[in-house]
Amino acid sequence: xxxxxxxxxxxxxxxxxxxxxxxxxxxxxxxxxxxxxxxxxxxxxxxxxxxxxxxxxxxxxxxxxxxxxxxxxxxxxxxxxxxxxxxxxxxxxxxxxxxxxxxxxxxxxxxxxxxxxxxxxxxxxxxxxxxxxxxxxxxxxxxxxxxxxxxxxxxxxxxxxxxxxxxxxxxxxxxxxxxxxxxxxxxxxxxxxxxxxxxxxxxxxxx
Amino acid sequence: xxxxxxxxxxxxxxxxxxxxxxxxxxxxxxxxxxxxxxxxxxxxxxxxxxxxxxxxxxxxxxxxxxxxxxxxxxxxxxxxxxxxxxxxxxxxxxxxxxxxxxxxxxxxxxxxxxxxxxxxxxxxxxxxxxxxxxxxxxxxxxxxxxxxxxxxxxxxxxxxxxxxxxxxxxxxxxxxxxxxxxxxxxxxxxxxxxxxxxxxxxxxxxxxxxxxxxxxxxxxxxxx
Numbered sequence: 110x111x112x113x114x115x116x117x118x119x120x121x122x123x124x125x126x127x128x129x130x131x132x133x134x135x136x137x138x139x140x141x142x143x144x145x146x147x148x149x150x151x152x153x154x155x156x157x158x159x160x161x162x163x164x165x166x167x168x169x170x171x172x173x174x175x176x177x178x179x180x181x182x183x184x185x186x187x188x189x190x191x192x193x194x195x196x197x198x199x200x201x202x203x204x205x206x207x208x209x210x211x212x213x214x215x216x217x218x219x220x221x222x223x224x225x226x227x228x229x230x231x232x233x234x235x236x237x238x239x240x241x242x243x244x245x246x247x248x249x250x251x252x253x254x255x256x257x258x259x260x261x262x263x264x265x266x267x268x269x270x271x272x273x274x275x276x277x278x279x280x281x282x283x284x285x286x287x288x289x290x291x292x293x294x295x296x297x298x299x300x301x302x303x304x305x306x307x308x309x310x311x312x313x314x315x316x
Numbered sequence: 317x318x319x320x321x322x323x324x325x326x327x328x329x330x331x332x333x334x335x336x337x338x339x340x341x342x343x344x345x346x347x348x349x350x351x352x353x354x355x356x357x358x359x360x361x362x363x364x365x366x367x368x369x370x371x372x373x374x375x376x377x378x379x380x381x382x383x384x385x386x387x388x389x390x391x392x393x394x395x396x397x398x399x400x401x402x403x404x405x406x407x408x409x410x411x412x413x414x415x416x417x418x419x420x421x422x423x424x425x426x427x428x429x430x431x432x433x434x435x436x437x438x439x440x441x442x443x444x445x446x447x448x449x450x451x452x453x454x455x456x457x458x459x460x461x462x463x464x465x466x467x468x469x470x471x472x473x474x475x476x477x478x479x480x481x482x483x484x485x486x487x488x489x490x491x492x493x494x495x496x497x498x499x500x501x502x503x504x505x506x507x508x509x510x511x512x513x514x515x516x517x518x519x520x521x522x523x524x525x526x527x528x529x530x531x532x533x534x535x536x537x538x539x540x
Binding site: 188 | 318321322324325326329332333336337392395396397398400401402403404405406407412536539540
């Protein structure tokens with residue numbers, strides 16, 4: 110994986126208004142390679158809205174997001190980022206392998222090959238299993254395997270630990286720590302306490 | 317090159333999904349066949365009347381079958397988040413959307429082409445117009461998928477978008493219906509149909525080039 114160590118994600122004066130309710134205002138942050146940003150706050154405090162703004166699905170009501178000094182509607186940004194949201198984004202009628210092949214075709218090949226990534230998330234024996242036969246936790250790990258097969262600097266994760274067991278959480282945490290160690294960066298929301306001792310984690314509390 | 321690879325991967329994925337689901341391919345086709353076979357029963361023993369309205373019957377049924385299948389174009393991708401992933405790809409969304417539309421046409425439009433000659437004979441359509449019927453279906457049904465995609469993309473985020481979808485899309489289908497129906501009718505009387513065919517070709521080219529952009533833009537709006 111070639112990661113540009115000068116990558117930088119900045120948000121300046123971001124605001125989000127939803128149904129006349131101000132979710133957040135004048136939010137500024139700067140994230141450099143090797144760092145993680147954890148968004149905290151109660152349900153409905155705008156964590157997911159902020160992530161969707163960072164994905165470009167939603168326009169901020171004020172302010173702007175910058176990637177390496179450019180606005181994020183630039184195609185370079187979409188080459189560098191990957192998103193795993195509430196929805197897994199995998200087709201249940203396809204096998205794990207077929208799902209990952211499509212994801213790979215939609216992005217650029219990254220650090221791991223598909224079999225390696227499946228082994229990493231402990232799904233090596235499930236490559237030919239239809240996704241609908243997998244458990245919720247296995248589906249989650251499969252959607253996170255997508256991050257490993259494509260070449261992305263920035264991971265945007267919305268509640269990545271949902272439906273994972275303790276072992277799965279530790280696994281994903283180690284993958285996240287490895288990603289940051291290699292110069293990647295992560296923006297995530299989580300209700301669980303995350304344990305990333307080796308990573309410089311910034312926190313934003315939305316209320 | 318890798319854009320081409322992504323394009324093919326999307327088509328392959330959608331075809332594979334259809335094979336695994338099956339009902340998606342069967343429903344519009346079954347609808348098409350059922351509607352056409354019901355007409356002779358409803359009209360009774362009037363072969364000349366049936367023969368006269370055969371082009372209209374076939375084209376209206378094809379149009380309704382296309383409408384019926386539209387919702388499946390983006391629905392499942394929208395529901396399981398695959399659509400977000402497609403839109404987040406570094407490749408232009410309009411090209412990837414075009415791949416989805418082509419796959420959709422291969423699944424819902426192409427089968428109509430295959431059974432249409434059989435049903436046309438069944439309605440007593442003169443043999444010299446069969447070729448033109450096939451040609452109009454070949455040129456017209458992709459237009460139905462392309463224009464329909466804009467409507468579906470706009471309504472996929474709504475819970476009950478079915479009615480709005482028909483209202484949005486049907487008026488845009490009318491030109492295709494008029495020119496295609498007219499061409500088949502003229503061919504039956506042995507008249508030249510170059511003008512209608514040329515117009516259908518230009519409608520197809522226009523919608524092939526122009527439809528994917530608004531579709532991609534509408535999808536981006538729908539996922540917010």
